Amino acid sequence: MDPGEPDANPRNPERPDANGGNGPAGPDGLPMIAAMDLDEPAARRLRFPIEPGRAGAGVDLAIDVDALLAAAGPVRSAALLADGGRAGTAVWRLSEELGLVLAVDGFPPPLPDPTLSGQITAVHVLGQVFATGAAPAFALATLGLSPHTPAAILRPFLRGAERTLADAEAALAGGRVHRAAEPIVGLAVVGSLDPSDRLRPGGARPGDRLVLTKPLGAGLVLAGQDRRGMRESWLAAAIEAMTRFDGPVPLLARRHRLGGAAHVGGAGLLGAAASLARGAGCRIVLEARELPALPGALELAAAGVEDEGATRVRDAVAPLLTLDLRLDPLLVALAADPQTAGGLLLAVPPTRLEPVLRDLIAAGVRGWVVGRVEAAARPEIVLG
Numbered sequence: 001m002d003p004g005e006p007d008a009n010p011r012n013p014e015r016p017d018a019n020g021g022n023g024p025a026g027p028d029g030l031p032m033i034a035a036m037d038l039d040e041p042a043a044r045r046l047r048f049p050i051e052p053g054r055a056g057a058g059v060d061l062a063i064d065v066d067a068l069l070a071a072a073g074p075v076r077s078a079a080l081l082a083d084g085g086r087a088g089t090a091v092w093r094l095s096e097e098l099g100l101v102l103a104v105d106g107f108p109p110p111l112p113d114p115t116l117s118g119q120i121t122a123v124h125v126l127g128q129v130f131a132t133g134a135a136p137a138f139a140l141a142t143l144g145l146s147p148h149t150p151a152a153i154l155r156p157f158l159r160g161a162e163r164t165l166a167d168a169e170a171a172l173a174g175g176r177v178h179r180a181a182e183p184i185v186g187l188a189v190v191g192s193l194d195p196s197d198r199l200r201p202g203g204a205r206p207g208d209r210l211v212l213t214k215p216l217g218a219g220l221v222l223a224g225q226d227r228r229g230m231r232e233s234w235l236a237a238a239i240e241a242m243t244r245f246d247g248p249v250p251l252l253a254r255r256h257r258l259g260g261a262a263h264v265g266g267a268g269l270l271g272a273a274a275s276l277a278r279g280a281g282c283r284i285v286l287e288a289r290e291l292p293a294l295p296g297a298l299e300l301a302a303a304g305v306e307d308e309g310a311t312r313v314r315d316a317v318a319p320l321l322t323l324d325l326r327l328d329p330l331l332v333a334l335a336a337d338p339q340t341a342g343g344l345l346l347a348v349p350p351t352r353l354e355p356v357l358r359d360l361i362a363a364g365v366r367g368w369v370v371g372r373v374e375a376a377a378r379p380e381i382v383l384g
Contacts, residue, residue, distance in 0.1 A: 046153040048109035048117060048183055050225065056110035057124055057266035058219040058309030058338025081195060089128045089263075091198060099195035103128035106142055106186020107266070110222055110340045114153050116239060117185055118160025123245045123341040124265065125187045126168055131263035131344055133199035133250045134191035136170035141187055144180025151177075157185060165189075168247050199250070201279025203259025204347035210276075210284070210371040211356065213246050214343025216269055216334050217297025219307035224300040234296030241294060242341035248363035249344055256356050260347030260373075266309060266338045269370075270317045272345040273381045276373070277320055280347075283376035286383045288324070288331040292368045301333040309338040317381060324384035335383055347373055 081091040081099065089103040105125050109117040122139070129136045141158060145151060154177065162172040170189065221238040224230050253261065260280065262272040269291070273284040313336045323332065346367075348356050353369070360367040 046114065046150055046156070047112040048114055048153065049149070050109065050112050051182075054308060055108050055222045055225070056120075056219065056307075056338070056340030057105065057107045058222070058307035058340065081198070081200075089132065091132055091193070091195070093195045096196070097194060099134075099193050099198065101129055101132050101134040101191040101193060102188060103191075104142070104186065104188040105265070106144070106184050107340070109157075109183055109185050110242065111225075111239070114157040115160035116243065118157040118162075119164045120239075120242045120341045121157075121185050121187055122161040122164035122168075123243060125189045126165070126170075126245050126247070127263045127265065127341065127344065129189050129191040130246050130249050131199060131261050132191070132193060133197065133253055133261070134193035135250065136165070136168050136189050136191040138171045138173040139165055139187045139189040140173055141175030143175065143177045143186065144182070144184030145177055146180055146182050149183050161187060164243070164245070168245060193250075197254055199253055199258065199261035201260065201262050201275040203261070204276045204280040204282060204284075204373045205260065205349070206282060206373050206375040208260060208347035208349055208373040209353050209369055210286070210373065211346040211348050211353075211360075211367045212264070212269070212292065212343055212370045213249065213346070213360070213365050213367055214241050214244075214264070214339075215292035215294045215368075216264075216337055216339065216342070217294035217300075218242055218340050218342060219268070219310065219338040220297045220300045220305055220333075221294055222340065223307040224296075224303075224305040227300070227303065227305060229303065230300070231296060234294070234300075237295045245341075246344050246365055248360075248365055249346070252356065252359050252363060253346070255359070256348070256352045258346060258348060258352070258356070262345045264339050264342035264345055266340070267316065268310070268313045268338050269335045269345070270313055270321065270381065270383070273371075274317045274320055274379070276345065276347065277379035277381055280373065281376070281379060283374040283380040283382060284371060285374055286335060286371040286381065288327050288335060288383050290368065290370050291331060291334055292370075293334055297334060297337070298330050301330045306333065307338050310336045313338060320379055320381045322380065322382045327383065332383065345370075
Protein backbone atom coordinates (compact mmCIF):
# COMPACT_ATOMS: atom_id res chain seq x y z
CA MET A 1 0.00 0.00 0.00
CA ASP A 2 1.18 3.52 -0.80
CA PRO A 3 2.29 5.05 2.54
CA GLY A 4 0.40 8.23 1.61
CA GLU A 5 -2.93 6.37 1.29
CA PRO A 6 -5.32 6.01 4.24
CA ASP A 7 -5.22 2.69 6.05
CA ALA A 8 -8.21 0.50 5.35
CA ASN A 9 -10.86 0.11 7.98
CA PRO A 10 -10.62 -3.53 9.16
CA ARG A 11 -14.40 -3.46 9.71
CA ASN A 12 -14.96 -2.33 6.11
CA PRO A 13 -12.02 -2.66 3.68
CA GLU A 14 -13.76 -0.37 1.19
CA ARG A 15 -13.97 2.60 3.58
CA PRO A 16 -11.42 4.43 5.76
CA ASP A 17 -12.05 4.46 9.49
CA ALA A 18 -14.84 6.99 10.10
CA ASN A 19 -12.97 8.34 13.06
CA GLY A 20 -9.74 8.64 11.10
CA GLY A 21 -7.64 7.20 13.93
CA ASN A 22 -8.01 10.49 15.76
CA GLY A 23 -9.01 9.19 19.17
CA PRO A 24 -12.37 8.63 20.86
CA ALA A 25 -15.50 9.47 18.94
CA GLY A 26 -18.41 11.53 20.15
CA PRO A 27 -22.00 10.24 20.26
CA ASP A 28 -22.50 10.99 16.56
CA GLY A 29 -19.37 9.09 15.52
CA LEU A 30 -17.30 12.22 14.85
CA PRO A 31 -14.00 12.77 16.67
CA MET A 32 -13.89 14.69 19.94
CA ILE A 33 -11.37 17.49 19.36
CA ALA A 34 -10.23 17.76 22.96
CA ALA A 35 -9.05 14.14 22.85
CA MET A 36 -6.74 14.58 19.88
CA ASP A 37 -2.95 14.51 20.24
CA LEU A 38 -2.06 17.43 18.00
CA ASP A 39 1.68 16.79 18.24
CA GLU A 40 1.44 13.31 16.76
CA PRO A 41 2.69 13.36 13.14
CA ALA A 42 -0.09 12.96 10.59
CA ALA A 43 -0.02 9.49 9.04
CA ARG A 44 -2.04 10.46 5.98
CA ARG A 45 -1.53 13.02 3.26
CA LEU A 46 -5.05 14.42 3.02
CA ARG A 47 -6.34 17.51 1.27
CA PHE A 48 -9.54 19.50 1.55
CA PRO A 49 -11.67 19.50 -1.61
CA ILE A 50 -11.69 23.11 -2.83
CA GLU A 51 -14.28 24.43 -5.27
CA PRO A 52 -12.84 27.35 -7.30
CA GLY A 53 -14.41 30.63 -6.26
CA ARG A 54 -15.81 29.11 -3.06
CA ALA A 55 -12.81 29.11 -0.75
CA GLY A 56 -12.21 31.19 2.35
CA ALA A 57 -14.19 33.95 4.01
CA GLY A 58 -15.55 35.47 0.81
CA VAL A 59 -18.23 32.80 0.62
CA ASP A 60 -20.93 33.41 3.21
CA LEU A 61 -24.62 32.81 3.65
CA ALA A 62 -26.64 35.56 1.99
CA ILE A 63 -28.21 36.37 5.35
CA ASP A 64 -27.76 39.64 7.22
CA VAL A 65 -27.47 38.40 10.81
CA ASP A 66 -27.23 41.97 12.13
CA ALA A 67 -30.58 42.77 10.49
CA LEU A 68 -32.19 39.67 11.97
CA LEU A 69 -30.90 40.55 15.43
CA ALA A 70 -32.05 44.15 15.07
CA ALA A 71 -35.53 42.95 14.12
CA ALA A 72 -35.61 40.90 17.30
CA GLY A 73 -35.24 44.07 19.34
CA PRO A 74 -32.45 45.85 21.22
CA VAL A 75 -30.07 44.07 23.55
CA ARG A 76 -31.35 44.50 27.08
CA SER A 77 -27.99 44.51 28.82
CA ALA A 78 -25.76 47.54 29.20
CA ALA A 79 -22.84 45.14 29.54
CA LEU A 80 -22.84 44.43 25.80
CA LEU A 81 -20.82 47.16 24.11
CA ALA A 82 -22.27 47.41 20.60
CA ASP A 83 -19.43 48.48 18.31
CA GLY A 84 -20.98 48.59 14.87
CA GLY A 85 -22.31 45.06 14.47
CA ARG A 86 -23.34 42.02 16.50
CA ALA A 87 -22.94 39.23 13.95
CA GLY A 88 -19.33 38.12 14.36
CA THR A 89 -17.73 39.98 17.27
CA ALA A 90 -19.07 41.06 20.65
CA VAL A 91 -17.51 43.00 23.54
CA TRP A 92 -18.91 42.37 27.04
CA ARG A 93 -18.08 44.59 30.00
CA LEU A 94 -17.39 42.60 33.18
CA SER A 95 -16.23 45.61 35.19
CA GLU A 96 -14.87 49.11 34.63
CA GLU A 97 -11.41 47.62 34.08
CA LEU A 98 -12.15 44.31 32.35
CA GLY A 99 -14.06 43.31 29.26
CA LEU A 100 -14.33 40.10 27.26
CA VAL A 101 -14.31 39.82 23.48
CA LEU A 102 -15.77 36.89 21.58
CA ALA A 103 -15.16 36.62 17.83
CA VAL A 104 -16.42 33.77 15.65
CA ASP A 105 -16.22 32.97 11.95
CA GLY A 106 -16.32 29.94 9.68
CA PHE A 107 -16.02 29.31 5.94
CA PRO A 108 -14.95 26.71 3.38
CA PRO A 109 -11.25 25.83 3.73
CA PRO A 110 -9.19 28.51 1.96
CA LEU A 111 -6.63 26.01 0.66
CA PRO A 112 -6.47 22.26 0.04
CA ASP A 113 -3.60 22.00 2.53
CA PRO A 114 -5.25 21.49 5.95
CA THR A 115 -2.31 22.79 8.01
CA LEU A 116 -2.22 26.08 6.10
CA SER A 117 -6.01 26.29 6.28
CA GLY A 118 -5.74 25.96 10.07
CA GLN A 119 -3.18 28.75 10.24
CA ILE A 120 -5.19 31.05 7.99
CA THR A 121 -8.46 30.44 9.85
CA ALA A 122 -6.76 31.31 13.14
CA VAL A 123 -5.26 34.50 11.67
CA HIS A 124 -8.64 35.51 10.28
CA VAL A 125 -10.53 35.25 13.58
CA LEU A 126 -7.59 36.68 15.57
CA GLY A 127 -7.86 39.72 13.30
CA GLN A 128 -11.43 40.27 14.50
CA VAL A 129 -10.15 40.20 18.09
CA PHE A 130 -7.23 42.54 17.35
CA ALA A 131 -9.67 44.98 15.70
CA THR A 132 -11.16 45.57 19.18
CA GLY A 133 -7.74 46.12 20.76
CA ALA A 134 -8.05 42.90 22.79
CA ALA A 135 -5.47 40.27 23.69
CA PRO A 136 -6.64 36.75 22.70
CA ALA A 137 -6.80 34.10 25.44
CA PHE A 138 -8.22 30.87 24.05
CA ALA A 139 -10.25 29.44 21.19
CA LEU A 140 -12.69 26.65 20.38
CA ALA A 141 -12.80 25.10 16.93
CA THR A 142 -16.15 24.71 15.18
CA LEU A 143 -15.94 22.50 12.13
CA GLY A 144 -18.29 21.02 9.56
CA LEU A 145 -17.23 17.73 8.02
CA SER A 146 -18.92 16.26 4.98
CA PRO A 147 -19.50 12.49 4.85
CA HIS A 148 -16.96 12.21 2.03
CA THR A 149 -14.14 13.98 3.91
CA PRO A 150 -11.93 11.72 6.07
CA ALA A 151 -12.01 12.80 9.70
CA ALA A 152 -8.23 12.42 9.90
CA ILE A 153 -7.90 15.67 7.94
CA LEU A 154 -8.84 17.49 11.15
CA ARG A 155 -5.52 16.65 12.79
CA PRO A 156 -3.26 18.83 10.56
CA PHE A 157 -5.93 21.56 10.45
CA LEU A 158 -6.03 21.75 14.23
CA ARG A 159 -2.26 21.60 14.44
CA GLY A 160 -1.99 24.65 12.16
CA ALA A 161 -4.61 26.57 14.13
CA GLU A 162 -3.07 25.61 17.47
CA ARG A 163 0.41 26.78 16.53
CA THR A 164 -0.81 30.10 15.15
CA LEU A 165 -2.86 30.70 18.29
CA ALA A 166 0.21 29.86 20.39
CA ASP A 167 2.18 32.50 18.48
CA ALA A 168 -0.51 34.95 19.59
CA GLU A 169 -0.19 33.66 23.20
CA ALA A 170 -3.57 31.97 23.03
CA ALA A 171 -4.57 28.32 23.41
CA LEU A 172 -6.76 25.98 21.42
CA ALA A 173 -8.96 24.67 24.22
CA GLY A 174 -11.19 22.26 22.27
CA GLY A 175 -14.13 22.40 19.94
CA ARG A 176 -16.85 20.50 18.15
CA VAL A 177 -17.32 18.77 14.82
CA HIS A 178 -20.67 18.66 13.01
CA ARG A 179 -21.96 17.01 9.87
CA ALA A 180 -22.10 19.37 6.90
CA ALA A 181 -22.78 19.18 3.18
CA GLU A 182 -19.29 20.55 2.52
CA PRO A 183 -16.24 21.15 4.75
CA ILE A 184 -16.49 24.27 6.91
CA VAL A 185 -13.65 25.46 9.14
CA GLY A 186 -14.00 28.00 11.91
CA LEU A 187 -12.96 29.22 15.33
CA ALA A 188 -14.46 31.13 18.22
CA VAL A 189 -11.77 33.18 19.97
CA VAL A 190 -12.10 34.79 23.41
CA GLY A 191 -9.93 37.75 24.45
CA SER A 192 -9.74 40.42 27.12
CA LEU A 193 -9.41 44.20 27.11
CA ASP A 194 -9.93 47.40 29.03
CA PRO A 195 -13.46 48.51 27.98
CA SER A 196 -12.48 52.18 28.20
CA ASP A 197 -9.47 51.70 25.93
CA ARG A 198 -10.88 49.59 23.11
CA LEU A 199 -10.78 49.99 19.36
CA ARG A 200 -14.14 50.24 17.57
CA PRO A 201 -15.62 51.46 14.27
CA GLY A 202 -17.27 54.35 16.10
CA GLY A 203 -13.87 55.58 17.26
CA ALA A 204 -13.00 57.12 13.88
CA ARG A 205 -13.03 60.94 13.82
CA PRO A 206 -13.10 63.52 11.00
CA GLY A 207 -9.55 64.33 9.96
CA ASP A 208 -8.22 60.83 10.72
CA ARG A 209 -6.14 59.13 8.05
CA LEU A 210 -6.90 55.50 7.22
CA VAL A 211 -4.05 52.99 7.47
CA LEU A 212 -4.38 49.47 6.04
CA THR A 213 -2.09 46.77 7.44
CA LYS A 214 -2.25 44.14 4.65
CA PRO A 215 -2.47 44.23 0.85
CA LEU A 216 -5.77 43.31 -0.80
CA GLY A 217 -6.66 40.59 -3.28
CA ALA A 218 -6.73 37.37 -1.23
CA GLY A 219 -10.19 36.50 -2.52
CA LEU A 220 -9.07 36.93 -6.11
CA VAL A 221 -6.00 34.73 -5.61
CA LEU A 222 -7.97 32.02 -3.80
CA ALA A 223 -10.64 32.07 -6.51
CA GLY A 224 -7.93 31.76 -9.17
CA GLN A 225 -6.05 28.84 -7.63
CA ASP A 226 -6.86 26.46 -10.47
CA ARG A 227 -7.00 28.96 -13.32
CA ARG A 228 -4.68 28.78 -16.29
CA GLY A 229 -2.02 31.46 -15.98
CA MET A 230 -2.02 31.32 -12.17
CA ARG A 231 1.57 31.62 -10.93
CA GLU A 232 2.96 29.80 -7.92
CA SER A 233 4.59 33.03 -6.76
CA TRP A 234 1.17 34.73 -6.58
CA LEU A 235 -0.27 32.02 -4.36
CA ALA A 236 2.90 31.99 -2.23
CA ALA A 237 2.63 35.75 -1.64
CA ALA A 238 -1.05 35.42 -0.69
CA ILE A 239 -0.26 32.58 1.73
CA GLU A 240 2.48 34.66 3.34
CA ALA A 241 0.02 37.52 3.89
CA MET A 242 -2.80 35.28 5.11
CA THR A 243 -0.61 33.47 7.65
CA ARG A 244 0.80 36.69 9.14
CA PHE A 245 -1.23 38.23 11.96
CA ASP A 246 -1.45 41.79 13.28
CA GLY A 247 -0.68 40.91 16.91
CA PRO A 248 1.43 44.02 17.66
CA VAL A 249 -1.39 46.39 16.62
CA PRO A 250 -3.46 46.46 19.87
CA LEU A 251 -0.44 47.47 21.96
CA LEU A 252 0.61 50.03 19.37
CA ALA A 253 -2.94 51.41 19.26
CA ARG A 254 -2.95 51.91 23.03
CA ARG A 255 0.46 53.56 22.91
CA HIS A 256 -0.73 56.08 20.32
CA ARG A 257 -4.26 56.43 21.81
CA LEU A 258 -6.04 55.28 18.66
CA GLY A 259 -9.79 54.75 18.83
CA GLY A 260 -11.08 53.65 15.43
CA ALA A 261 -10.52 50.34 13.68
CA ALA A 262 -12.26 47.67 11.62
CA HIS A 263 -11.23 44.19 10.47
CA VAL A 264 -10.92 43.73 6.70
CA GLY A 265 -12.56 40.33 6.29
CA GLY A 266 -15.21 38.66 4.17
CA ALA A 267 -16.89 42.00 3.45
CA GLY A 268 -13.67 43.34 1.92
CA LEU A 269 -12.22 46.83 2.30
CA LEU A 270 -15.57 48.36 1.33
CA GLY A 271 -17.26 46.44 4.14
CA ALA A 272 -14.67 47.64 6.66
CA ALA A 273 -15.14 51.20 5.41
CA ALA A 274 -18.91 50.81 5.83
CA SER A 275 -18.39 49.73 9.45
CA LEU A 276 -16.39 52.89 10.14
CA ALA A 277 -18.87 55.11 8.28
CA ARG A 278 -21.89 53.71 10.12
CA GLY A 279 -20.16 53.48 13.49
CA ALA A 280 -18.84 57.04 13.44
CA GLY A 281 -21.57 58.64 11.31
CA CYS A 282 -18.99 59.98 8.87
CA ARG A 283 -17.74 59.93 5.29
CA ILE A 284 -14.96 57.46 4.49
CA VAL A 285 -12.90 58.52 1.46
CA LEU A 286 -10.81 55.72 -0.04
CA GLU A 287 -8.05 56.62 -2.48
CA ALA A 288 -8.31 53.73 -4.94
CA ARG A 289 -4.94 54.35 -6.57
CA GLU A 290 -3.24 53.96 -3.18
CA LEU A 291 -4.71 50.52 -2.47
CA PRO A 292 -1.98 47.88 -2.14
CA ALA A 293 -2.61 44.70 -4.14
CA LEU A 294 -1.20 41.23 -3.67
CA PRO A 295 0.93 40.04 -6.61
CA GLY A 296 -1.33 38.73 -9.35
CA ALA A 297 -4.59 40.04 -7.88
CA LEU A 298 -5.19 42.68 -10.55
CA GLU A 299 -4.06 40.33 -13.32
CA LEU A 300 -6.59 37.72 -12.16
CA ALA A 301 -9.33 40.35 -11.95
CA ALA A 302 -8.50 41.43 -15.52
CA ALA A 303 -8.87 37.78 -16.59
CA GLY A 304 -12.40 37.70 -15.19
CA VAL A 305 -11.67 35.91 -11.89
CA GLU A 306 -13.91 36.91 -9.00
CA ASP A 307 -14.75 35.44 -5.60
CA GLU A 308 -18.49 34.82 -5.61
CA GLY A 309 -18.82 36.82 -2.38
CA ALA A 310 -17.77 40.04 -4.16
CA THR A 311 -21.27 40.59 -5.53
CA ARG A 312 -22.70 40.51 -2.02
CA VAL A 313 -20.07 43.00 -0.87
CA ARG A 314 -21.04 45.45 -3.62
CA ASP A 315 -24.76 45.00 -2.94
CA ALA A 316 -24.30 45.52 0.79
CA VAL A 317 -22.38 48.80 0.50
CA ALA A 318 -24.25 50.19 -2.54
CA PRO A 319 -26.54 52.48 -0.49
CA LEU A 320 -23.47 54.21 0.98
CA LEU A 321 -21.09 54.14 -1.98
CA THR A 322 -20.16 56.88 -4.45
CA LEU A 323 -17.73 55.88 -7.21
CA ASP A 324 -15.48 58.06 -9.33
CA LEU A 325 -16.60 56.95 -12.80
CA ARG A 326 -13.09 57.52 -14.13
CA LEU A 327 -11.70 54.78 -11.89
CA ASP A 328 -10.10 51.67 -13.34
CA PRO A 329 -12.72 48.91 -12.78
CA LEU A 330 -9.94 46.64 -11.55
CA LEU A 331 -9.38 48.93 -8.56
CA VAL A 332 -13.10 48.78 -7.79
CA ALA A 333 -12.87 44.98 -7.92
CA LEU A 334 -9.91 45.11 -5.52
CA ALA A 335 -11.82 47.25 -3.01
CA ALA A 336 -14.81 44.87 -3.13
CA ASP A 337 -12.72 41.70 -2.97
CA PRO A 338 -13.59 39.56 0.09
CA GLN A 339 -10.55 38.98 2.26
CA THR A 340 -9.58 35.88 4.20
CA ALA A 341 -7.18 36.72 7.05
CA GLY A 342 -7.07 40.32 5.89
CA GLY A 343 -5.56 43.22 7.76
CA LEU A 344 -6.92 46.02 9.91
CA LEU A 345 -8.19 49.41 8.81
CA LEU A 346 -6.99 51.92 11.42
CA ALA A 347 -8.21 55.49 11.88
CA VAL A 348 -5.14 57.54 12.83
CA PRO A 349 -5.12 61.25 13.80
CA PRO A 350 -2.85 63.12 11.34
CA THR A 351 -0.47 64.28 14.09
CA ARG A 352 0.21 60.63 14.98
CA LEU A 353 0.40 59.24 11.46
CA GLU A 354 4.17 59.21 11.00
CA PRO A 355 4.90 57.75 14.47
CA VAL A 356 2.26 55.05 13.91
CA LEU A 357 3.67 54.10 10.50
CA ARG A 358 7.18 54.03 11.94
CA ASP A 359 6.15 51.85 14.89
CA LEU A 360 4.21 49.49 12.63
CA ILE A 361 7.33 48.87 10.56
CA ALA A 362 9.42 48.38 13.69
CA ALA A 363 6.88 45.76 14.84
CA GLY A 364 7.03 43.92 11.52
CA VAL A 365 3.67 45.23 10.24
CA ARG A 366 3.51 47.27 7.01
CA GLY A 367 1.06 50.16 6.86
CA TRP A 368 -0.43 51.82 3.77
CA VAL A 369 -2.28 55.17 3.90
CA VAL A 370 -5.40 54.51 1.82
CA GLY A 371 -7.83 57.29 2.70
CA ARG A 372 -9.28 59.68 5.25
CA VAL A 373 -12.31 60.37 7.44
CA GLU A 374 -14.51 63.41 6.78
CA ALA A 375 -17.49 64.92 8.57
CA ALA A 376 -20.81 64.16 6.89
CA ALA A 377 -24.53 64.45 7.54
CA ARG A 378 -24.95 60.70 7.04
CA PRO A 379 -22.66 57.66 6.63
CA GLU A 380 -20.99 57.63 3.23
CA ILE A 381 -18.17 55.89 1.35
CA VAL A 382 -16.38 57.57 -1.53
CA LEU A 383 -14.07 55.49 -3.71
CA GLY A 384 -12.15 57.96 -5.81
